[in-house]
Amino acid sequence: MTEDEIRKEEQIIERSKKDPRAFGELYEKYFDRIFNYLYRQTDDEDTAGDLCSQTFVNALNNIGRYEPRGFPFSAWLYKIAGNEVNKHYRKNKGKKVFSIEELKVRELIEQATEDWDEELVNRLIRYMNELPTDMIQVLELRFFEDKDFKEIAFILDMTESGAKMRTYRALDKLRANFNLKVKYDG
Numbered sequence: 001m002t003e004d005e006i007r008k009e010e011q012i013i014e015r016s017k018k019d020p021r022a023f024g025e026l027y028e029k030y031f032d033r034i035f036n037y038l039y040r041q042t043d044d045e046d047t048a049g050d051l052c053s054q055t056f057v058n059a060l061n062n063i064g065r066y067e068p069r070g071f072p073f074s075a076w077l078y079k080i081a082g083n084e085v086n087k088h089y090r091k092n093k094g095k096k097v098f099s100i101e102e103l104k105v106r107e108l109i110e111q112a113t114e115d116w117d118e119e120l121v122n123r124l125i126r127y128m129n130e131l132p133t134d135m136i137q138v139l140e141l142r143f144f145e146d147k148d149f150k151e152i153a154f155i156l157d158m159t160e161s162g163a164k165m166r167t168y169r170a171l172d173k174l175r176a177n178f179n180l181k182v183k184y185d186g
Contacts, residue, residue: 001072009073016063023060030074031056034081037145041085051088055081075151078141082155127177135170142167 001009015022034055039048058080059066066076128136137156141147147155152163 006072010068013063013066013068013073016060017066020060020063023063026059026073027056030077033074033145034077037078037140038081038085040140040144042088047088051081051084054084058084069154071151071154075147075154078145078147078151078155079157082137124174127174131170131173134166135173138163138167139170 009026012022012025016026031052035048035052038051038055039045042048042051055077059077066073128139131139138152141152141155142149149160149163149167152158152167153160156163158166
């Protein structure tokens, strides 16, 4: 985000603290991103919709306590959404699901330096679905949500160096299995 965009967003946040109707602008801006993030973690549209609604209700109810801490407002929403997903899985005693969209994997592959055929893409998708949840989370936030390590650390309640290490370990696992040469700058 540009400085001007950040300033405008902060003005909307301040207005939202006094008038909940102003929060609609933030809802409109971030709904699709938060919904898709939740959908990838549940693989169920209805559940993702419910969790997305709860995320925005929680954000609106707590907007008065929101303080910018060097992160975009969206990081706060992702953190709330992540907490809602975790609550959902604890309540339902289910195993966390990550639905990795083929399109998103193809975007990751486009960053690679080698040509990929269809069979290799499908193998990568299957392998990614078998990675531990913590590794999928960082890959999703880093490559599919375009979050930097500082934001990832905030969203997942870890240190920035922990977010980097987890991302690099996940990429190392992928690279070891697929000779994947992905550009990942810090």
